[in-house]
Amino acid sequence: MDTQISKSMQFRLSFSLYLNYFVHGIGLIIIAQNMQTLAHSWASPITTVAMVLSGVGLGRFPAYFIFGILADKFGRKLCINIGMFLYLVFFVGMMFTHNIQIAYVLAMFAGAANSALDSGTYTTFADLGGKAKASNVLIKAGMSIGEFVLPLFVAFSEQNSIWYGWSFAIGAAALVVNILLLIPVKFPAMVKTADTGAGKRVSISKTRKVIATVALSLYGYTSMGLMILFTQWITLYATDVLHFTNTAAHLLMSAYSVGSITGVLVIFIMLRRGVPEGPLLIGLTTTALVALLAVLIVKAPTVSMIASFAFGLSAAGGGMQVGLTMFLELYPRIKGLITGIFMNFGSLATFSVPIITGALAKVSIASALRFDVVIAVASLIVVVAARLALHQERSLDNSRKQINGIDRDITRLLEDRFHAVDTIAAIKAESGKAVLDEGREQQVIARVGASVKDEQLRGSIQHIYGAIMAESRAYQSDKLGRRSETETTPVMPDSALKENN
Numbered sequence: 080m081d082t083q084i085s086k087s088m089q090f091r092l093s094f095s096l097y098l099n100y101f102v103h104g105i106g107l108i109i110i111a112q113n114m115q116t117l118a119h120s121w122a123s124p125i126t127t128v129a130m131v132l133s134g135v136g137l138g139r140f141p142a143y144f145i146f147g148i149l150a151d152k153f154g155r156k157l158c159i160n161i162g163m164f165l166y167l168v169f170f171v172g173m174m175f176t177h178n179i180q181i182a183y184v185l186a187m188f189a190g191a192a193n194s195a196l197d198s199g200t201y202t203t204f205a206d207l208g209g210k211a212k213a214s215n216v217l218i219k220a221g222m223s224i225g226e227f228v229l230p231l232f233v234a235f236s237e238q239n240s241i242w243y244g245w246s247f248a249i250g251a252a253a254l255v256v257n258i259l260l261l262i263p264v265k266f267p268a269m270v271k272t273a274d275t276g277a278g279k280r281v282s283i284s285k286t287r288k289v290i291a292t293v294a295l296s297l298y299g300y301t302s303m304g305l306m307i308l309f310t311q312w313i314t315l316y317a318t319d320v321l322h323f324t325n326t327a328a329h330l331l332m333s334a335y336s337v338g339s340i341t342g343v344l345v346i347f348i349m350l351r352r353g354v355p356e357g358p359l360l361i362g363l364t365t366t367a368l369v370a371l372l373a374v375l376i377v378k379a380p381t382v383s384m385i386a387s388f389a390f391g392l393s394a395a396g397g398g399m400q401v402g403l404t405m406f407l408e409l410y411p412r413i414k415g416l417i418t419g420i421f422m423n424f425g426s427l428a429t430f431s432v433p434i435i436t437g438a439l440a441k442v443s444i445a446s447a448l449r450f451d452v453v454i455a456v457a458s459l460i461v462v463v464a465a466r467l468a469l470h471q472e473r474s475l476d477n478s479r480k481q482i483n484g485i486d487r488d489i490t491r492l493l494e495d496r497f498h499a500v501d502t503i504a505a506i507k508a509e510s511g512k513a514v515l516d517e518g519r520e521q522q523v524i525a526r527v528g529a530s531v532k533d534e535q536l537r538g539s540i541q542h543i544y545g546a547i548m549a550e551s552r553a554y555q556s557d558k559l560g561r562r563s564e565t566e567t568t569p570v571m572p573d574s575a576l577k578e579n580n
């Protein structure tokens with residue numbers, strides 16, 4: 080793959096990008112993990128502190144549009160640098176502020192930082208041309224590790240009466256190191272070619288497409304809401320309702336993040352084994368619902384531990400990314416826009432869940448966590464709806480419909496190809512050149528061969544190109560009134576075929 084940067088540069092770049100997501104993992108839960116201490120420091124009730132979290136959603140929302148454009152116009156590195164800087168302001172600011180309004184603005188900085196990092200990072204990995212699934216999984220793993228480490232540190236600090244500010248200092252320090260590491264690192268050239276729709280082709284009716292679109296957009300909300308609500312309330316629920324010690328309560332959060340790392344691996348393996356995405360999401364969401372009910376109903380320490388692990392595995396193992404992938408397969412030509420829409424439904428969750436649960440927590444902490452059951456059920460409904468809308472029975476009829484759609488696209492592209500030949504024919508007429516250019520045809524065959532991914536198909540597709548070019552020559556000769564010239568030429572140079580087998 081021509082990425083224009085060396086392997087070692089690619090490694091340094093990837094390392095820094097994943098390190099940012101480790102910091103982001105910390106950023107995601109750090110306010111919730113320090114909720115009681117912050118309430119004290121900001122002289123506000125816990126329910127108000129919880130609402131500060133909505134600032135993250137508010138900061139994310141407009142930022143996806145701004146940074147999406149910046150990333151394409153001025154490069155991914157700029158966005159990532161802005162993201163790191165904004166996160167640094169958040170972490171350092173939070174260490175020292177005693178004012179809840181300032182804290183709210185800082186939370187908005189964290190949200191904007193999240194958007195800036197996403198806009199710069201997912202695009203960089205796309206530019207690198209690596210395996211999208213693998214890099215998405217590692218991004219999620221980076222976040223999970225951050226979410227795993229922080230609660231352990233907070234529990235340790237509380238036990239030893241260490242100032243809460245140090246937990247924010249970890250994020251700040253990692254960022255400073257990463258900003259320095261990233262200065263000399265080169266980014267790959269931006270790839271801006273239009274996407275012609277690689278990936279699975281979906282040919283479904285308009286109604287089904289509308290249902291799937293609505294369902295998957297809503298899944299952007301429910302999948303995000305399901306995760307963050309749990310991370311924001313589980314620790315307090317454990318101390319206040321389950322009467323866990325502080326340390327045990329933080330351990331629940333760590334069990335969740337170990338579950339989430341495990342989930343990333345499980346989902347990755349399942350997708351590679353060809354488990355279809357729809358049923359996978361239904362299975363994950365059902366597991367999350369059951370785990371949540373276990374935490375809420377059973378109230379026993381061991382069960383809570385196992386259930387938190389299971390919840391992390393099923394709700395935070397990358398189901399959201401799987402949903403996004405399904406959405407992108409539905410609209411392969413407007414991937415950027417679809418990603419923005421999906422992420423913004425997530426932002427809406429980041430914004431509204433803390434407000435709703437903050438209000439519910441005034442009644443009881445348990446009712447705040449119970450609201451996650453509502454989200455889980457909603458999530459289950461939307462994934463079932465998406466699956467029903469997208470599911471195609473295995474039948475001659477459906478496969479033929481799919482082929483009709485593909486043939487429509489090929490025909491349009493073939494017409495474009497013939498029309499592109501018009502100018503060539505005219506130039507050949509002016510210069511008196513022969514229609515046949517064997518060297519060029521060999522080049523075309525070789526190039527096509529190189530871009531075929533499935534080796535078994537290489538020969539067939541090269542043969543088809545032999546026929547296309549024979550017709551292309553006949554077309555030119557007809558135009559130029561020299562039909563006899565091409566009739567004796569071979570359909571396809573055999574030497575070119577051999578070169579690629």
Ligand SMILES: C=C(O[C@@H]1C=C(C(=O)O)C=C[C@H]1O)C(=O)O
Pocket residue numbers: 500503514515516517519520523547548551552
């Ligand atoms: C279009 C051209 O004319 C002929 C047709 C070709 C094709 O269809 O790709 C390639 C080489 C020529 O034999 C060309 O010269 O590029």
